[in-house]
Amino acid sequence: xxxxxxxxxxHVRPHWCGLHxxxxxxAGGESEACDLVQEALLRAWRSFSAADQRTYRRSWFFVILRxxxxxxxxxxxxxxxRIKMLPLSDRELTDLAGPEPTEPLADLPGxxxxxFTDFLDQRIVAAIDDLEPVFREVLLLSVAGELTxxxxxxxxxxxVGTVMSRMARARRSLRERLAxxxxxxxxxxxxxx
Amino acid sequence: xxxxxxxxxxxxxxxxxxxxPHSIEVQRHLERCPQCAREAEIERTVxxxxxxxxxxxGADAPPGDEMTLRRLLDGKTQSTARSHRLLRLALPxxxxxxxxxxxxxxxxxxxxxxxxxxxxxxxxxxxxxxxFVGEGRQLQFASADATQVGRWLADxxxxxxxxxxxxxxxxxxxxxxxxxxxxxxxxxxxxxxxGAPVSLVALAARPEELxxxxxxxxxGPRRWVDRCQGHTVVxxxxxxxxxxAVAKLSERELTHLVKxxxxxxx
Numbered sequence: 001x002x003x004x005x006x007x008x009x010x011h012v013r014p015h016w017c018g019l020h021x022x023x024x025x026x027a028g029g030e031s032e033a034c035d036l037v038q039e040a041l042l043r044a045w046r047s048f049s050a051a052d053q054r055t056y057r058r059s060w061f062f063v064i065l066r067x068x069x070x071x072x073x074x075x076x077x078x079x080x081x082r083i084k085m086l087p088l089s090d091r092e093l094t095d096l097a098g099p100e101p102t103e104p105l106a107d108l109p110g111x112x113x114x115x116f117t118d119f120l121d122q123r124i125v126a127a128i129d130d131l132e133p134v135f136r137e138v139l140l141l142s143v144a145g146e147l148t149x150x151x152x153x154x155x156x157x158x159x160v161g162t163v164m165s166r167m168a169r170a171r172r173s174l175r176e177r178l179a180x181x182x183x184x185x186x187x188x189x190x191x192x193x
Numbered sequence: 194x195x196x197x198x199x200x201x202x203x204x205x206x207x208x209x210x211x212x213x214p215h216s217i218e219v220q221r222h223l224e225r226c227p228q229c230a231r232e233a234e235i236e237r238t239v240x241x242x243x244x245x246x247x248x249x250x251g252a253d254a255p256p257g258d259e260m261t262l263r264r265l266l267d268g269k270t271q272s273t274a275r276s277h278r279l280l281r282l283a284l285p286x287x288x289x290x291x292x293x294x295x296x297x298x299x300x301x302x303x304x305x306x307x308x309x310x311x312x313x314x315x316x317x318x319x320x321x322x323x324x325f326v327g328e329g330r331q332l333q334f335a336s337a338d339a340t341q342v343g344r345w346l347a348d349x350x351x352x353x354x355x356x357x358x359x360x361x362x363x364x365x366x367x368x369x370x371x372x373x374x375x376x377x378x379x380x381x382x383x384x385x386x387x388g389a390p391v392s393l394v395a396l397a398a399r400p401e402e403l404x405x406x407x408x409x410x411x412x413g414p415r416r417w418v419d420r421c422q423g424h425t426v427v428x429x430x431x432x433x434x435x436x437x438a439v440a441k442l443s444e445r446e447l448t449h450l451v452k453x454x455x456x457x458x459x
Contacts, residue, residue: 005266012262014320021248038262045266057324102197105232113238120242128243142208143240144247146373149210168204171236178239 008048012041015058019065021144026069036072040065059151062141066155105172106179119182127177135170138163194218199229207236209349209371213335314402314437315419315426317374322392322424322439325370325381332368332383342369346380346395352434354380354395357453363387364450375402384450391440393450398435403428414455418444427451 019040023033044064111119128136141147141155149167153160199222205211206219223230334345339358346354349371359365364386372381372394379396406417406428416429427447428437436454438447 005263008266009263010316014317025247034261038265041262042265102201104200105236108235116235116238117242120239121246124239124242125246128246139243140247143243146248149205149208164205164210167208168201171204171239174239174243175236 004048005045008045011048012044012061015061018058018145018147019061022062022140023065023069025140025144026065027072036065036069040068043068057151057154059147059154062145062147062151062155063157106176108175108179109182120178123178123181124174127174127181130177131170131173135166135173138166139170139174142167194222196222196226196229199223199226200232203229203233203236207233207240209333212331213333213368216333313405313419313421314375315406315421318392318394318426318437318439319421319424321372321374321379321381321394323422325372325383325392326390333370335368337366339366342366342382345369346371346382350378350380352378352380352395352397353432354382354434355431355454356382356393357450357456359384359450359453364391386440386442386446386450389440389442391438391442391447391450393454394437394439395434398430398433402435413448414452416448416451429455431455 019037020033023036023040024030027033027036040061041064044061108116128139131139138152138156141152142149147155149160149163153163156163199219202211202215202219206216211219223233333349334342336342336345339356343354343356346352346356346369356366364384367383367385369380369382372379374394374396377396379394382393382395384391384393403417406419406426409416409418414429416427418428419426424439424441425444425447426437426439427444427450428435429451430436431454436451438450440447
């Protein structure tokens with residue numbers, strides 16, 4: 001094993017699990033996720049220089065992972081229900097926006113803590129899968145990838161304020177999906193049908 | 194700050210991504226508004242269950258996966274990695290998997306077994322320090338009051354943190370953030386010592402993590418010292434917590450801070 005490869009893996013190792021968690025949602029299965037991560041890391045390896053270590057932040061690896069995932073999806077035209085990454089503009093995002101960020105959040109039924117936890121455990125994956133891809137992705141990068149807003153901004157190549165806005169919309173949309181599942185969402189509500 | 198404004202900042206606040214002044218305003222509002230406090234609690238629970246769902250499913254990378262990557266890197270220059278990439282893209286997925294399997298079998302037969310080197314505890318601490326300081330990130334809670342900062346950290350991390358105030362020394366507390374070290378919740382306090390940033394990280398102690406560090410018992414508190422990437426790490430135990438100071442300063446200077454931890458009262 002070369003010293004440079006050792007150094008490269010020292011940089012990779014802290015993000016290894018996060019990259020796999022995100023790749024599992026980008027790809028169609030476990031083996032594809034492994035291939036996606038390996039392809040991304042081989043690409044990162046090509047550009048790696050031990051003399052410039054400060055550049056190799058966590059977001060750099062996720063940018064490459066995302067780019068490889070986009071290429072794969074375009075070339076293979078996956079029909080998977082996994083995340084489809086669409087480079088939406090913010091103007092297009094406006095059309096997807098639901099309630100204003102200052103409005104109250106969707107109601108959820110009164111439940112005990114245990115009941116609420118059970119309800120979430122049963123429904124939350126379906127709720128996140130039902131989100132618009134651009135909202136689902138920002139949640140995925142934050143929760144599964146454990147990226148900060150600033151790092152997500154680097155991965156998505158947008159301002160941090162945009163990430164903050166998308167995250168708020170993603171969480172509101174998730175709340176609305178959960179309220180739909182719980183049957184408590186008001187039929188009279190502005191914005192989304 | 195009124196309820197609509199709090200709703201606008203709520204998710205960034207819960208994700209610890211809000212700057213300190215707004216965080217304080219949101220926190221004060223939640224302390225006096227039961228409705229917003231309830232919403233915050235609901236969203237904290239939603240986030241936790243989301244983490245459990247997304248992170249919990251196969252939380253670790255598949256075993257042997259890193260070994261596969263190491264073998265692919267082993268002996269490959271960065272230019273031959275490009276050739277490998279072109280070959281991988283040209284092959285159908287099944288044939289590519291067979292190729293990788295063949296590489297694994299071939300290298301298992303011809304190469305000696307190489308275990309990946311375990312990551313030193315000091316490496317993890319220094320990486321986190323460089324990640325925070327090097328990127329000029331903001332603290333999540335800004336205050337020079339060691340008691341207040343300790344309470345904020347205890348609330349966020351569940352760790353019974355006691356911080357030294359260092360009053361009268363050329364060292365002042367700036368604030369704190371919560372973070373994770375080796376997937377464990379950790380409390381990160383930032384000090385300014387002679388104009389240099391110093392982190393003081395507290396987390397649940399694991400004795401095996403200190404085994405790679407040099408133990409010092411002859412002068413001052415019992416402590417462990419390591420050096421990594423131009424940084425000094427000095428660690429000491431207090432109760433069931435390990436406190437580790439990290440900076441580009443001398444061992445003597447960091448020992449002074451760590452001694453303050455050992456002497457600090459709750």
